[in-house]
Amino acid sequence: MRLLRMSEKIVGAHDGVGSHGAVRTAASRLLSTTDIWSGAPSPPPVPVLPPIAAPVERAPATIAIETKAAPVAQAPACAEQWPPRRLSLALQGGGTFAAFTWGVLERLLEEPIEIDAISGASAGAINALLLASGLAEGGREAARSRLSRFWLRLLHEASFRSLMLVGGFSPAGSSVAFGPTLRSGQFDPVDLDPLRQALSRDINFAALSDPKAPRLLIAATRIRDGQQQIFGNDAITADVALASTCPPLAHCAVEIEGEAYWDGGFGGNPPLLRLAQETTTSDVLLVQVTPARDSYVPITLAAIDRRLDQIAANAALNAEVAAIAWAQSHAAPSLRLSRIAAEDSVDGLAQRSSADLGRGFIRLLHRSGRAAAGRWLGQDAKPDATLAAPAAVAFEPALA
Numbered sequence: 001m002r003l004l005r006m007s008e009k010i011v012g013a014h015d016g017v018g019s020h021g022a023v024r025t026a027a028s029r030l031l032s033t034t035d036i037w038s039g040a041p042s043p044p045p046v047p048v049l050p051p052i053a054a055p056v057e058r059a060p061a062t063i064a065i066e067t068k069a070a071p072v073a074q075a076p077a078c079a080e081q082w083p084p085r086r087l088s089l090a091l092q093g094g095g096t097f098a099a100f101t102w103g104v105l106e107r108l109l110e111e112p113i114e115i116d117a118i119s120g121a122s123a124g125a126i127n128a129l130l131l132a133s134g135l136a137e138g139g140r141e142a143a144r145s146r147l148s149r150f151w152l153r154l155l156h157e158a159s160f161r162s163l164m165l166v167g168g169f170s171p172a173g174s175s176v177a178f179g180p181t182l183r184s185g186q187f188d189p190v191d192l193d194p195l196r197q198a199l200s201r202d203i204n205f206a207a208l209s210d211p212k213a214p215r216l217l218i219a220a221t222r223i224r225d226g227q228q229q230i231f232g233n234d235a236i237t238a239d240v241a242l243a244s245t246c247p248p249l250a251h252c253a254v255e256i257e258g259e260a261y262w263d264g265g266f267g268g269n270p271p272l273l274r275l276a277q278e279t280t281t282s283d284v285l286l287v288q289v290t291p292a293r294d295s296y297v298p299i300t301l302a303a304i305d306r307r308l309d310q311i312a313a314n315a316a317l318n319a320e321v322a323a324i325a326w327a328q329s330h331a332a333p334s335l336r337l338s339r340i341a342a343e344d345s346v347d348g349l350a351q352r353s354s355a356d357l358g359r360g361f362i363r364l365l366h367r368s369g370r371a372a373a374g375r376w377l378g379q380d381a382k383p384d385a386t387l388a389a390p391a392a393v394a395f396e397p398a399l400a
Helices: 026-031 095-108 123-157 160-165 171-184 192-202 205-209 238-244 273-278 301-331 359-377
Strands: 086-091 114-121 215-222 228-231 254-256 259-262 283-288 336-341
Touching (some): 086 123, 114 123, 114 273, 123 238, 192 238, 215 273, 238 254, 273 301, 336 359
Parallel strands (some): 086 114, 086 283
Antiparallel strands (some): 215 228
């Protein structure tokens, strides 16, 4: 198998150390030399000196990718303490489905876990910014409060603007909702100023540059060439947040330094390879909210569009997960990748709309996220160890 240079089409335009100057891990150095999708001819082979000793049998890769919200990863050979002391997060976008991530993050914040880096796109980017801003300003409790305040306000407003804040209108869904109006030439894209003000109300963008803030990788899609652009802490503004959640048919493109951008979920939802490159921890947790599975064959236009959106949202993610697994099999670095998937906790999620702001639905997503995170944290516990029942509702906000 050839080892090729990592394509900038996947990981964006930035290379080197992370946005806060962190040194790369062995896994990141491997990934930066790996591109399993490149169709370009391979370079001439480089002569390799014969080994001077018999090769040592390589240990199996430690990565474990599971689709279950229950135990999803085995302890690495280094036998680190579980739950991990430091963790990086990859947060997928998916409209109001991202309330599941709210629950996951809330539960994680109850543990003494240091968050190293966070990647996100669309609603995943908003959750990442809320988390990082809160951690920088007041630690875990401030981050929990910031997330809760944002999502509760979203519920109480329950408006078109609320859905815009979390990218609740997918490309195909927007086509169904606004297609006739767009064709009639009467569509007026929503004014971005109120959205910008709403984000600035809950996110202190200046605090994201504080050394106490986790390193951020926020994705947007550059319209000019369709490439993914990753924004780090120092470059993140309200415009970047809007660009990452910008559905093309629901509001106009967001311009940043002369470039126009759409929703970040087109190029990577969320950016995973780039996170693997920049994390300085051995543990990465992927929170996947867009359903990957659906046994129902859609026949209506709306159902077909919804399923196409789900497939498209997970296509880039699946490729990045496969790339990491392939790289792991060739060098067995210590990176341990786990996944918590909303569809494993919420029955029939693939049939629900990511624009559903119903309080009962958001309550279900939030509770399910908390419970899934609790199972993940307790996966190495003894069989008779159970999570205390009150913990699942201890911080549940009043949604009434």
